[in-house]
Amino acid sequence: MAGIGLSLPSKFTHGPAFSSSIPRSSSSRCYSSSVKMTVSVDETKKTFTLQKSEEAFNAAKELMPGGVNSPVRAFRSVGGQPIIIDSVKGSHMWDIDGNEYIDYVGSWGPAIIGHADDEVLAALAETMKKGTSFGAPCLLENILAQMVISAVPSIEMVRFVNSGTEACMGVLRLARAFTCKMKVIKFEGCYHGHADPFLVKAGSGVATLGLPDSPGVPKSATIDTLTSPYNDITAVENLFNTHKGEIAAVILEPVVGNAGFITPKPEFLNFLQKITKENDALLIFDEVMTGFRLAYGGAQEYFGITPDLTTLGKIIGGGLPVGAYGGRREIMEMVAPAGPMYQAGTLSGNPLAMTAGIHTLKRLQEPGTYDYLDKVTRQLIEGILDAGKAAGHEICGGHISGMFGFFFTDGPVYNFEDAKKSDTSKFARFYRGMLEEGVYFAPSQFEAGFTGLKHTHEDIQRTIDAAEKVFKNL
CATH class of the missing domain: 3.40.640.10 (Type I PLP-dependent aspartate aminotransferase-like (Major domain))
Structure with a gap:
């Protein structure tokens, strides 16, 4: 059994019904996985820019250590310009430049029922x-x-x-x-x-x-x-x-x-x-x-x-x-x-x-809650792993309920030493590419991701489509 996405029986029956018939157990698959910040997912979207975020961050660096109040937010491990958030709602967030993102950080976990409910x-x-x-x-x-x-x-x-x-x-x-x-x-x-x-x-x-x-x-x-x-x-x-x-x-x-x-x-x-x-x-x-x-x-x-x-x-x-x-x-x-x-x-x-x-x-406590979280998260992580495999990258990952992660290594990952075998440079390029495509993951290879009840099938599919595009360009 791989060290990611352990398949164990769950004991909960709480939470909205989801039409998919995906089975309950968590996923566990490991496969063999520089993007510039300039354009977005399709021709109808405006050009991706972080000009206002850059100005605000430069000002912040004179006011707060590293320009942030918690270190990972500074994007040191992924490079590029940190985004400055203006508002959130449901499963989405908007930065001060007007870019919209599907959010898989959820304020590092709390937004399980969606932002600004x-x-x-x-x-x-x-x-x-x-x-x-x-x-x-x-x-x-x-x-x-x-x-x-x-x-x-x-x-x-x-x-x-x-x-x-x-x-x-x-x-x-x-x-x-x-x-x-x-x-x-x-x-x-x-x-x-x-x-x-x-x-x-x-x-x-x-x-x-x-x-x-x-x-x-x-x-x-x-x-x-x-x-x-x-x-x-x-x-x-x-x-x-x-x-x-x-x-x-x-x-x-x-x-x-x-x-x-x-x-x-x-x-x-x-x-x-x-x-x-x-x-x-x-x-x-x-x-x-x-x-x-x-x-x-x-x-x-x-x-x-x-x-x-x-x-x-x-x-x-x-x-x-x-x-x-x-x-x-x-x-x-x-x-x-x-x-x-x-x-x-x-x-x-x-x-x-x-x-x-x-x-x-x-x-x-509403019926179907954890079934829904399990199904959308499974759909997400399996889609990302499939896209990485198809593009020839070493990647492994898994999920349990509304928590997931993936590493740029063939795995398995059982501990931190295994995790450090990941190609963090490749993760950084993948991260920046996904950001351009309107998807916000945690800005570190060494952080889990989170889904919530407001993530829709459309959100998940858009994320998988974006991953397929980015993987091809890594």
């Missing part, structure tokens, strides 16, 4: 009339908390925060407080935010920019962070044997999204659950990306593995800044003020993020 916007407008932040409890926190607890198998109590980074910071401190141990195992290429203990062999922008670690992170902050290749059972066993009785937790993305899209081998998650229990350590799933995306109950529902603790973000805020961590009641009652482990946040549980999250999760 009318119902969510209306609910936010009503909520704003009462205020945007209280710095005090509000009833909306109870509602979203109950929805999260009902959905996610591992969560009996939850604490809301404001970002995925903050959630992972809190869950690490909690794991150490509960176990009275300090060491934690993370996996190469997995990204758990930019807190000091996690910036060791991290994914996301760290991988994209080729930064092995970060200046400013003291050795004392990472001395208790142990690393292993993803999907490597022997390496994890060795770490537990070497550091017997010292490991508080194992944290991982159950499906990696920050080193590209990498799925776990069938036995890997089961092994992690077993070895953590045997060593009185905690298993932590970072489901900031996979939560409510692979299934309504996240990757843990999809794979049938219940961790001790879980971090969430993105989707549960409906596009507004949010994060959360939760788990077994006995562990969560260590968190202040119920217990001695301190963590706080002024904007945590703010009414706007809670409102957007509530209405997003309500939509995800």
Whole structure:
């Protein structure tokens, strides 16, 4: 079985019906894969230009480090001019030059029901009339908390925060407080935010920019962070044997999204659950990306593995800044003020993020939701892989539900070292070519892509047609 697009039975029945009869299991195929920014898909479209984006970005570079507020946005790994977004709606986005794109980033995952959903916007407008932040409890926190607890198998109590980074910071401190141990195992290429203990062999922008670690992170902050290749059972066993009785937790993305899209081998998650229990350590799933995306109950529902603790973000805020961590009641009652482990946040549980999250999760409960996501994403990734193969390129990829990825290597890809075999130069040329054709992927070979309920058959077919054109010119 290839290391991408693992085919496992899903356990969800939530969400609109899709007319295609494509089967449910995720795709898994690996095949043998410089474009200039000047023209667009057909003769009827206006000339592709990024003049206004270039002017705005040049100005931004004098105001913000690198001209951006998050590194991958600067297009360093793909080259060319970053696009400056003006507006989004549904599955599409528009830049300040007036170019329109089919969007497969979705604000890095949250836009699962589509950008600027009318119902969510209306609910936010009503909520704003009462205020945007209280710095005090509000009833909306109870509602979203109950929805999260009902959905996610591992969560009996939850604490809301404001970002995925903050959630992972809190869950690490909690794991150490509960176990009275300090060491934690993370996996190469997995990204758990930019807190000091996690910036060791991290994914996301760290991988994209080729930064092995970060200046400013003291050795004392990472001395208790142990690393292993993803999907490597022997390496994890060795770490537990070497550091017997010292490991508080194992944290991982159950499906990696920050080193590209990498799925776990069938036995890997089961092994992690077993070895953590045997060593009185905690298993932590970072489901900031996979939560409510692979299934309504996240990757843990999809794979049938219940961790001790879980971090969430993105989707549960409906596009507004949010994060959360939760788990077994006995562990969560260590968190202040119920217990001695301190963590706080002024904007945590703010009414706007809670409102957007509530209405997003309500939509995800509709029948057929995850069937639809699976079918459109399968159609997309199989079309891209077929187009790459037909043009003679080495390419492999796969998907689970509304999350996908592809690498410019023949694969299989089981871990970050495998992912780094990709032809990143070719990906950059492919990326720029697709941008000209009106398709927006993540500007890095080492990031997963996302579909949503607003992606249509026409969107998918236009994307495949564009890929066929671009592949022929690589």
